[in-house]
Amino acid sequence: MDDDQIRSLVDSRNGTVKPAIYSDAQLYELELERVFGRTWLFLAHESQIPKPGDFFNTFMGEDPVLVVRQKDGSVQVMMNQCRHRGMKLCHADSGNTKAFTCPYHGWAYQVDGALQSVPLEKEAYRGKLDKSKWGLIKAPRVESYKGLIFANWDESAPDLVTYLGDMAWYLDGFLDRREGGTEVVGGVHKWMIDCNWKFAAEQFCSDQYHAPYTHASAIQVLAPTPQNKPDGSPLGDGQTERPAWANGLGGVQFAGKGHGSAFFFTENADANVWVGGEVSAYFRETYPEAEARLGKVRALRLAGHNTMFPTLSWLNGTQTLRVWHPRGPGRIEVWVFCIADKAAPPEVKEALKKSHARAFGPAGFLEQDDSENWIEVQKVLRGHKARQTDFCMQMGLGFEERREDGIPGITNGTFAETAARGFYQRWVDLMTGKSWNEIEAAGAAWEQEVIDA
Numbered sequence: 439m440d441d442d443q444i445r446s447l448v449d450s451r452n453g454t455v456k457p458a459i460y461s462d463a464q465l466y467e468l469e470l471e472r473v474f475g476r477t478w479l480f481l482a483h484e485s486q487i488p489k490p491g492d493f494f495n496t497f498m499g500e501d502p503v504l505v506v507r508q509k510d511g512s513v514q515v516m517m518n519q520c521r522h523r524g525m526k527l528c529h530a531d532s533g534n535t536k537a538f539t540c541p542y543h544g545w546a547y548q549v550d551g552a553l554q555s556v557p558l559e560k561e562a563y564r565g566k567l568d569k570s571k572w573g574l575i576k577a578p579r580v581e582s583y584k585g586l587i588f589a590n591w592d593e594s595a596p597d598l599v600t601y602l603g604d605m606a607w608y609l610d611g612f613l614d615r616r617e618g619g620t621e622v623v624g625g626v627h628k629w630m631i632d633c634n635w636k637f638a639a640e641q642f643c644s645d646q647y648h649a650p651y652t653h654a655s656a657i658q659v660l661a662p663t664p665q666n667k668p669d670g671s672p673l674g675d676g677q678t679e680r681p682a683w684a685n686g687l688g689g690v691q692f693a694g695k696g697h698g699s700a701f702f703f704t705e706n707a708d709a710n711v712w713v714g715g716e717v718s719a720y721f722r723e724t725y726p727e728a729e730a731r732l733g734k735v736r737a738l739r740l741a742g743h744n745t746m747f748p749t750l751s752w753l754n755g756t757q758t759l760r761v762w763h764p765r766g767p768g769r770i771e772v773w774v775f776c777i778a779d780k781a782a783p784p785e786v787k788e789a790l791k792k793s794h795a796r797a798f799g800p801a802g803f804l805e806q807d808d809s810e811n812w813i814e815v816q817k818v819l820r821g822h823k824a825r826q827t828d829f830c831m832q833m834g835l836g837f838e839e840r841r842e843d844g845i846p847g848i849t850n851g852t853f854a855e856t857a858a859r860g861f862y863q864r865w866v867d868l869m870t871g872k873s874w875n876e877i878e879a880a881g882a883a884w885e886q887e888v889i890d891a
């Protein structure tokens with residue numbers, strides 16, 4: 439598929455996409471190279487590999503990589519692929535080691551990726567193997583942002599903070615509420631969903647519109663429900679307060695550099711009905727610290743969904759952070775982490791873990807609602823005719839604005855598809871092989887155009 443054909447698949451100015459972007463095998467191969475080979479990909483949380491020799495086994499796109507803490511405290515990211523015949527070197531999910539030894543013929547690598555020893559080296563290679571040339575392939579760029587470790591294969595990519603742009607402001611609201619930062623609580627939930635990675639990433643980027651309908655049954659169970667006032671005192675007898683978003687009240691959608699977020703304003707920490715109990719009480723108690731660090735708007739932003747392009751998503755309140763690892767055009771492997779403030783007491787971390795799993799674990803009531811949609815759309819796309827249509831992505835077209843209340847970036851009302859349009863524009867810019875300078879310029883031009891429209 440050439441660049442003109444790729445450009446014809448997305449019209450971010452008029453709000454249409456062609457379904458081939460979710461189903462075409464050739465495009466998927468190109469994505470592995472041009473999206474997953476060039477963007478900053480989340481790999482692990484610092485708290486998962488605190489000591490030298492600690493490692494976490496994960497993926498960049500479909501490429502298996504090891505994230506390894508070095509003796510000097512730095513982090514290196516290397517292909518989990520033996521240089522001899524390509525065997526997967528390490529099969530453990532995580533752990534601590536002095537070396538990685540290949541299970542096929544026994545080549546052993548130091549934690550910095552250098553090839554350390556080769557069985558029968560003298561007899562088999564007769565002194566002719568230059569071990570210094572056969573170390574593990576390393577990601578040239580590794581950076582952390584407030585506890586999250588990312589890597590990038592592309593030496594020409596902008597640094598991580600530039601890549602994040604205004605998204606850093608939103609990410610801070612998740613990671614920087616309290617002194618000491620965050621940590622991962624419990625293990626990583628992993629499961630497969632039969633859908634294209636962009637359905638999941640785009641929904642978390644942009645789609646608040648699905649919530650009142652897709653999650654209607656969960657809303658009926660959980661709200662209206664007796665709630666507390668912002669100061670924690672109970673509402674009067676029989677008084678109830680529905681969550682702001684269920685009432686369709688005002689909120690904000692943000693779009694920038696392919697990233698996106700949508701959230702509602704509420705002065706009531708309990709308005710995020712998915713959490714409740716000890717978790718709500720904790721957010722209420724720690725609100726003053728969060729406000730002092732982040733300001734009122736971000737401190738109050740307890741409910742909202744977010745995607746950092748391409749595949750890192752998170753939800754405030756339920757504290758779920760997830761990566762949509764691509765597994766072919768019609769499949770993803772979902773990896774889900776529960777994130778808690780390090781300073782939270784153990785019983786709060788335990789409560790967070792439970793409320794997180796209840797809503798967004800593999801059998802979570804909201805998780806199930808969401809993935810059902812993506813699976814069904816993907817199934818429909820097996821049809822020939824189904825793949826010839828245009829999808830409508832026009833919500834809120836022309837109503838984008840820049841706010842003056844400190845919320846950065848291009849914004850719209852919560853029920854909009856601005857962030858989806860920005861997400862697919864960034865996808866096209868990457869997929870047509872532009873340089874990073876061209877990509878950043880195209881992103882800025884897109885932002886100006888949607889504001890001027």
Ligand code: FES
Binds near residue numbers: 541543
């Ligand atoms: S494939 Fe690893 S030692 Fe042969």
Ligand SMILES: [Fe+2]
Binds near residue numbers: 653808
């Ligand atoms: Fe949802």
